[in-house]
Amino acid sequence: MQIVSSTDVQRNFKKISRMDEDIMVLQDSRPIKAMIHWEEYKRLKSLEKDYLRDKFDRMMAEVHVRNAKFSEKEIDRDVNAAIKYVRARRRHKRSV
Amino acid sequence: MYGLVVDTNVLFRALVNEKGGDYKAYRFVFNNEFRFYYHESRVKEFLEILQYKRISKKYTFSEEVLDVFMSPIRKYGESLEPEVVKICRDIDDNEVLGLATAATRKSGKVFLITHDEDLLDLNGKIETVEILRPGEFLRDQVPTPLRLRLR
Numbered sequence: 001m002q003i004v005s006s007t008d009v010q011r012n013f014k015k016i017s018r019m020d021e022d023i024m025v026l027q028d029s030r031p032i033k034a035m036i037h038w039e040e041y042k043r044l045k046s047l048e049k050d051y052l053r054d055k056f057d058r059m060m061a062e063v064h065v066r067n068a069k070f071s072e073k074e075i076d077r078d079v080n081a082a083i084k085y086v087r088a089r090r091r092h093k094r095s096v
Numbered sequence: 097m098y099g100l101v102v103d104t105n106v107l108f109r110a111l112v113n114e115k116g117g118d119y120k121a122y123r124f125v126f127n128n129e130f131r132f133y134y135h136e137s138r139v140k141e142f143l144e145i146l147q148y149k150r151i152s153k154k155y156t157f158s159e160e161v162l163d164v165f166m167s168p169i170r171k172y173g174e175s176l177e178p179e180v181v182k183i184c185r186d187i188d189d190n191e192v193l194g195l196a197t198a199a200t201r202k203s204g205k206v207f208l209i210t211h212d213e214d215l216l217d218l219n220g221k222i223e224t225v226e227i228l229r230p231g232e233f234l235r236d237q238v239p240t241p242l243r244l245r246l247r
Contacts, residue, residue, distance in 0.1 A: 052168065053126045059164045060111075060119065066156040067112040076211070078155075079108045082148035086141055087188050 006032065098237075099203030100130040101196045103210035104142050106230055111165055112155050117230035121209050125168040129238075132173040133199040133206070137191060139169065174202070183222075189215050193225070200224040209233050 002019055006027040009016055016023060023035035102122055109118035125132040145151060178194030189212060196208040208227045210216060219227040
């Protein structure tokens with residue numbers, strides 16, 4: 001990994017952006033940004049998304065099992081009542 | 097890339113129930129095939145609904161679950177200011193619709209997924225916004241290979 005200052009990045013962006021290595025950008029001697037290849041960025045983001053999606057699916061499966069006893073009709077009734085209440089309260093707040 | 101706007105009632109059903117297509121429709125927030133649009137007012141309404149007594153006492157979901165459920169919206173969705181539309185009787189329905197019409201500026205065509213009959217009645221009135229129930233969206237708009245992957 002190359003370490004460069006933010007001033008270096010401003011002055012020599014073209015040269016720095018052509019480096020093969022990952023780059024750590026410092027400002028006032030502190031790391032503030034990393035520069036990596038676009039393909040690597042996409043790969044990391046995709047891994048992160050896969051991880052989050054798996055976690056999401058795992059957690060939601062548990063929640064769905066815990067609430068499976070409620071019928072769709074019942075859920076509809078409850079959410080519609082809640083929406084009605086929340087919106088009426090908001091309208092009331094707007095009017096006063 | 098087509099846009100996707102999910103109404104509050106779909107979000108709640110997706111949170112507590114995997115039947116009816118709501119969960120699968122919401123899960124598109126992770127996919128690259130559609131761009132997910134939201135506005136903070138909708139998120140706020142959803143969180144207020146969860147605090148409604150009958151909901152909070154009856155249904156089981158922890159704060160952690162809620163974080164995990166909501167995080168993809170902010171992480172992968174795009175926040176947009178709704179346009180002012182005055183088509184529906186309900187101000188809040190107008191806001192959802194306004195979000196969808198604002199999203200058409202970015203995505204061209206937008207699917208608004210809802211169970212709200214007033215909104216569903218408006219399907220076909222705005223050329224670039226298709227208003228559908230989750231099941232209809234999954235059946236008619238999601239390409240078969242993608243639909244098979246969702247099972």
